[in-house]
Amino acid sequence: MSLIVEFELETPILRTAASAIETLRIDELYRTEAGEPKLLFWAMGEEFTAFERALRADDSIARFAELESLAERRLYSVVLSEEATTKLTYPVAAEHDIGILDIVVTETTVVRARVPSRKALRAYREGCLERDVGFLVRRIYQEHRTETAQYDLTAHQREALLTALERGYFEVPRTVTLSELAAELDISDQALSARLRRGQTNLLWNTLADDSS
Structure with a gap:
């Protein structure tokens, strides 16, 4: 049975920006066509003018764009700088089959992940330290095999899929658009699509794919 591990990362990525806003919640991490790592995240708070100044001053960010603005939160995409890229621990997690469930950045960067074994956790920790990224475990507990866990779905993915199914998004023809679903779930079209x-x-x-018959 997989372990759920909550841990802190001492990383420079988004540290300056995070100091100017209440909370950052990472939604997606992917690469551009040019191979640059890009983060999609929600910033939650009130002082967004100061926050965007902090984004410009953050050495871990090469460039950023605001994608959506809602009450007391905004969706941003940022392309990481070359130096920040060397601090990314996501490739180490992928190498050891560790699934990142949630990343929240406030005064610290707190990650919740599904880890296949303690051996994999030790290997990930070593990879973090090799990148000069501090690592501190907060808690470890066993994953309960709920229906969501059985199919490796996050709670957000399950909610999105069920809402899409119930509202007719998968029907032919569709009875609801992606934008309508996104508005209902209070997220962006891009975030819902992902x-x-x-x-x-x-x-x-x-x-x-798991059917051996």
Whole structure:
């Protein structure tokens, strides 16, 4: 049974920016066509003028863009600087089959992840330290095999898939648009599209691809 591990990372990524806002919640991490790592995250707070000044001053950020503005939170994308890229621990997590469930940045960077074994956790910790990224475990507990966990779905992915199914998004023709669904879930079109894609991928890997018959 997999372990759920909550830990702190002492990383320079988004540290300056995070000091100017209440909370950052990382939604996606991917690469541009040019191979640059990009983060998609929600910033939650009130002082967004000061926050964007902090974004410009943050050495871990090469450039950023505001994607969506809602009450007391905004969605941003940032391309990381070359120096910040060397501090990314996501490739180490992927190498050891560690699934990142949640990343919240406040005064510290707190990560919640699904880890296949303590051996994998030790290897990930070593990879963090090799990158001069501090690592501190907060708590470890066993994952309960709920329906969501069985198919490796996050709670957000399950919510998005069920809402899309119930509202007719998968019907032909569709009875609801992606934008309408995104508004209902209070997220951006881009974030919902990524959430549906990842959720469907997890379902397929854990059903059809896992069928040995």
